[in-house]
Amino acid sequence: MDKKTKLRNDWTKEQIEEIFNQPLLELIYQAATVHREWHNPEEIQISTLLSIKTGGCVEDCSYCGQAARYHTNIKVQALLPTEKVIEHAQKAKDSGSSRFCMAAAWREVRNNRDFDRVIDMVKGVNKLGLEVCCTLGMLTEEQAVRLQEAGLYAYNHNLDTSEQYYEEIISTRTFDNRINTINNVRNAGITVCSGGIIGLGETNGDRISMLLTLATMPKHPESVPINALARVPGTPLENNPKVDTWEMVRMIATARIVMPSSMVRLSAGRIEMDETEQAWCFMAGANSIFTGERETLLVTPNPGVSEDMQMLNTLGLKPKKRAEEAWMESIQ
Numbered sequence: 197m198d199k200k201t202k203l204r205n206d207w208t209k210e211q212i213e214e215i216f217n218q219p220l221l222e223l224i225y226q227a228a229t230v231h232r233e234w235h236n237p238e239e240i241q242i243s244t245l246l247s248i249k250t251g252g253c254v255e256d257c258s259y260c261g262q263a264a265r266y267h268t269n270i271k272v273q274a275l276l277p278t279e280k281v282i283e284h285a286q287k288a289k290d291s292g293s294s295r296f297c298m299a300a301a302w303r304e305v306r307n308n309r310d311f312d313r314v315i316d317m318v319k320g321v322n323k324l325g326l327e328v329c330c331t332l333g334m335l336t337e338e339q340a341v342r343l344q345e346a347g348l349y350a351y352n353h354n355l356d357t358s359e360q361y362y363e364e365i366i367s368t369r370t371f372d373n374r375i376n377t378i379n380n381v382r383n384a385g386i387t388v389c390s391g392g393i394i395g396l397g398e399t400n401g402d403r404i405s406m407l408l409t410l411a412t413m414p415k416h417p418e419s420v421p422i423n424a425l426a427r428v429p430g431t432p433l434e435n436n437p438k439v440d441t442w443e444m445v446r447m448i449a450t451a452r453i454v455m456p457s458s459m460v461r462l463s464a465g466r467i468e469m470d471e472t473e474q475a476w477c478f479m480a481g482a483n484s485i486f487t488g489e490r491e492t493l494l495v496t497p498n499p500g501v502s503e504d505m506q507m508l509n510t511l512g513l514k515p516k517k518r519a520e521e522a523w524m525e526s527i528q
Contacts, residue, residue: 201230201456207411212404216450220442224480227449231481234456239516240508241295241459241484243329244288248317249275249300249310255368257356258432259393259425269429275300278316285321291501292515293487296321297329297352303369304334311339315346322347329389334369334377340384350419351381352389358405361398378413387418391461394447395425395439403447411454419484420458422447424465439465441473445480452481459484471507478511 215223231237250273256265285296298317305311314332321328330343331352340351355374356362362371381388392406410417424439444465451460461484462477469477487504508514 200233201453203416203457204454205412205414205416207408207454209404209408212408212411212450212454213401215453216400216404216407216446220446223446223449223453224476227452227481228479230453230456231483235483236516237483238513239483240478240513241461241516242291242293242504243295243297243461243484243486244284244291244293245297245299245486246276246281246284246288247273247301248281248298248314249273249302253301254303256366257368258365259356259396259428260431275310275313278313278320281317282320282324285324285326289324289326291487292505293326294516295327295329295350296324297331297350297486299331299352300333302333305332305336305339307339311342315342318343318346318348322349331389334373335380337380337383340380340386344384344386348386350387350389352419352421353377353381354390354421354423355392355406355409357392357396357398358402359409360405361396361402365396375409378417382415388413388415389419389421389461390417391419391421391423391451391463393423393425393464394443395436395465396433397436404450407447407451407454410451416455416458418458419461420451420455421461421463422451422482423463424468426464438468441469441476444469445476448477448482449480461485471510474507475511478513483516 250270253260281298288296298314300314314330318328318330327349328347329350329352330348343351353374355371357365359371378388378390390410394403410420422444424444425433425436427434427436448460448462460482462474462482463486466474466485485504487501
């Protein structure tokens with residue numbers, strides 16, 4: 197596949213702003229063109245996200261129902277047994293997922309028995325032939341190396357929002373803490389999954405600044421989740437307005453243009469989108485979604501597997517094959 201659009205890491209805020217503020221249909225057209233240069237437009241990567249430890253988090257992220265200080269209906273759940281996690285991973289693989297993500301509501305990774313158990317989970321899921329991803333909070337480079345040696349493929353650590361707006365959303369860790377963890381992940385040889393959330397009360401300028409931070413990293417994140425705020429009752433942002441679909445489309449399209457090689461994931465917020473709205477996101481360059489047997493994305497509602505597969509069939513899309521499957525087909 198010829199690649200006409202070159203990767204750039206020297207974007208300026210003014211350049212991204214110019215892209216972002218184009219007339220919407222022109223923006224979508226440009227993003228769709230770039231998408232076809234770098235990716236198969238018929239494929240969508242199916243990822244499954246499982247909460248392996250839920251609730252009781254000491255952080256104060258204003259959007260998160262897992263923060264212990266907020267009064268939500270989310271039940272605290274201890275770290276799942278390794279065998280149970282492997283069962284969920286096998287079901288995800290059988291349903292068409294090529295990536296399995298494990299999330300723990302921790303502020304940071306600690307070198308204890310729970311982390312040892314996560315290492316065992318990574319090894320077990322890796323043996324199934326799935327791309328293994330974790331999101332466990334902050335971690336050191338040494339901890340990242342342990343995960344890499346266990347077979348971890350990707351680590352998710354979202355920026356959430358711009359550096360300028362960050363303190364309005366979170367006070368228990370800094371923006372620089374997030375950048376440091378991403379650097380530790382990269383130095384350990386693990387691929388990076390990092391994006392953000394829109395609908396937190398931020399401005400378009402904040403959204404552009406967040407994309408600028410991602411697009412000017414020495415290497416773009418291999419995966420960029422774009423989330424719409426899931427308004428969890430009991431959190432400070434529960435009464436924020438629903439994110440307009442066209443705002444999601446504009447964000448996805450801009451991300452696609454400035455980070456052409458990345459997987460751009462349509463993440464939280466899909467439950468409030470119909471097929472037509474999601475189709476516009478795919479047209480704008482999204483080529484990955486989260487799905488799950490429990491019809492949840494961590495602790496918020498999400499479309500189920502059968503519903504997603506029906507949508508892909510309607511749109512003429514198909515799940516992206518695992519690297520192992522694609523390689524086997526190429527030699528036959």
